[in-house]
Amino acid sequence: xxxxxxxxxxxxxxxxxxxxxxxxxxxxxxxxxxxxxxxxxxxxxxxxxxxxxxxxxxxxxxxxxxxxxxxxxxxxxxxxxxxxxxxxxxxxxxxxxxxxxxxxxxxxxxxxxxxxxxxxxxxxxxxxxxxxxxxxxxxxxxxxxxxxxxxxxxxxxxxxxxxxxxxxxxxxxxxxxxxxxxxxxxxxxxxxxxxxxxxxxxxxxxxxxxxxxxxxxxxxxxxxxxxxxxxxxxxxxxxxxxxxxxxxxxxxxxxxxxxxx
Amino acid sequence: xxxxxxxxxxxxxxxxxxxxxxxxxxxxxxxxxxxxxxxxxxxxxxxxxxxxxxxxxxxxxxxxxxxxxxxxxxxxxxxxxxxxxxxxxxxxxxxxxxxxxxxxxxxxxxxxxxxxxxxxxxxxxxxxxxxxxxxxxxxxxxxxxxxxxxxxxxxxxxxxxxxxxxxxxxxxxxxxxxxxxxxxxxxxxxxxxxxxxxxxxxxxxxxxxx
Numbered sequence: 159x160x161x162x163x164x165x166x167x168x169x170x171x172x173x174x175x176x177x178x179x180x181x182x183x184x185x186x187x188x189x190x191x192x193x194x195x196x197x198x199x200x201x202x203x204x205x206x207x208x209x210x211x212x213x214x215x216x217x218x219x220x221x222x223x224x225x226x227x228x229x230x231x232x233x234x235x236x237x238x239x240x241x242x243x244x245x246x247x248x249x250x251x252x253x254x255x256x257x258x259x260x261x262x263x264x265x266x267x268x269x270x271x272x273x274x275x276x277x278x279x280x281x282x283x284x285x286x287x288x289x290x291x292x293x294x295x296x297x298x299x300x301x302x303x304x305x306x307x308x309x310x311x312x313x314x315x316x317x318x319x320x321x322x323x324x325x326x327x328x329x330x331x332x333x334x335x336x337x338x339x340x341x342x343x344x345x346x347x348x349x350x351x352x353x354x355x356x357x358x359x360x361x362x363x364x365x366x367x368x369x370x371x372x373x374x375x376x377x378x379x380x381x382x383x384x385x386x387x388x389x390x391x392x393x394x395x396x397x398x399x400x401x402x403x404x405x406x407x408x409x410x411x412x413x414x415x416x417x418x419x
Numbered sequence: 420x421x422x423x424x425x426x427x428x429x430x431x432x433x434x435x436x437x438x439x440x441x442x443x444x445x446x447x448x449x450x451x452x453x454x455x456x457x458x459x460x461x462x463x464x465x466x467x468x469x470x471x472x473x474x475x476x477x478x479x480x481x482x483x484x485x486x487x488x489x490x491x492x493x494x495x496x497x498x499x500x501x502x503x504x505x506x507x508x509x510x511x512x513x514x515x516x517x518x519x520x521x522x523x524x525x526x527x528x529x530x531x532x533x534x535x536x537x538x539x540x541x542x543x544x545x546x547x548x549x550x551x552x553x554x555x556x557x558x559x560x561x562x563x564x565x566x567x568x569x570x571x572x573x574x575x576x577x578x579x580x581x582x583x584x585x586x587x588x589x590x591x592x593x594x595x596x597x598x599x600x601x602x603x604x605x606x607x608x609x610x611x612x613x614x615x616x617x618x619x620x621x622x623x624x625x626x627x628x629x
Binding site for chain 1: 436437440441444469470471533540542543544546547548549567568569570572573574611613614615616617618619620
């Protein structure tokens, strides 16, 4: 079910906002953080421009064992009315309650899920699978082999990405966000091979993140894999392309990236 | 114009803040409550909900809210169920074993099939923006374009409902998923209007205007 069907399935366009402290930041291969601006301003701008969803990711939270983004979410949800996923430093059911009560719709877990897979089941049972996103940081080891990293791309886990995704889905995650450490921030295109492998047998929606240089990269990704949603960051932060332009290019290429409005 | 007053039923599950923020954004004043008396005094009721059907019914029961919701509906107080809140309006659900619902609308809640009608595998939960097709005009969807997209997140859907109650549906893998239902003063949205951008806010506005 690849090309051919691309107009039938809806593809979502998601703006990913990586946060450090009070700032929206951007990194390259998850290192070398640069400050971009205020996350609330950027989030609102993308909402007004018709983005489908937002992801807020506190990329250093798990490293410092620090929580999280609930204040930012509380302010954002006063005038943003689209789905919001929040990740970074969520280690317990209580952490997730804070985030969801602040107005987020889904929590994304990575490090805590690897360290304590039972957390996935607990969260899915309490909030439903639809609220639990597995965030995976994937690094290519060899052809068709990617390893799971945690703590913002800093620590190896020895886990195989495809196996880990399957395990997490069977434990109850309702969606998977895959970030390619190799491609992140490079503007050299998505890791299409990675996404093809991950989406081959996955029964839940999969979001690809990392590497979008231009609309052409998104088109290659959707034609070449069964990816359900695309998370983009610096292409929007640095205004290389506008949301409407990305949609138009994708639609011309036969991809249903229609604006919801 | 008088500020519309919306009473949001808090039974301990789900994301009440988003619903509250959305109503406030369109100029309503919002009261969040788990008190049965507040429900009887409400001018408009919203039953939100994210999570599992049985937990939700148990919570409503533990808080003694079921009778007051039914009584409010009997008194023609407009009630809007959102997502799981809409599913609760029906007679029963198959989620984690058969569970009785509020029984305000005919129909039952069943899992979304994991196969499309043409035999391809279908991802469940159904997550994302889906177009809705209008079946009939109603106050609640007035001004909503046929084919507007709204944001859905669910693993279960209403089924065997009374066709005359179906206002709009979405097509997922060939399956007709009831998206907006209505009967008398009862309304339900399977999608999240509070997360569906401008189209969603418009539906909430229409509810305020009832």
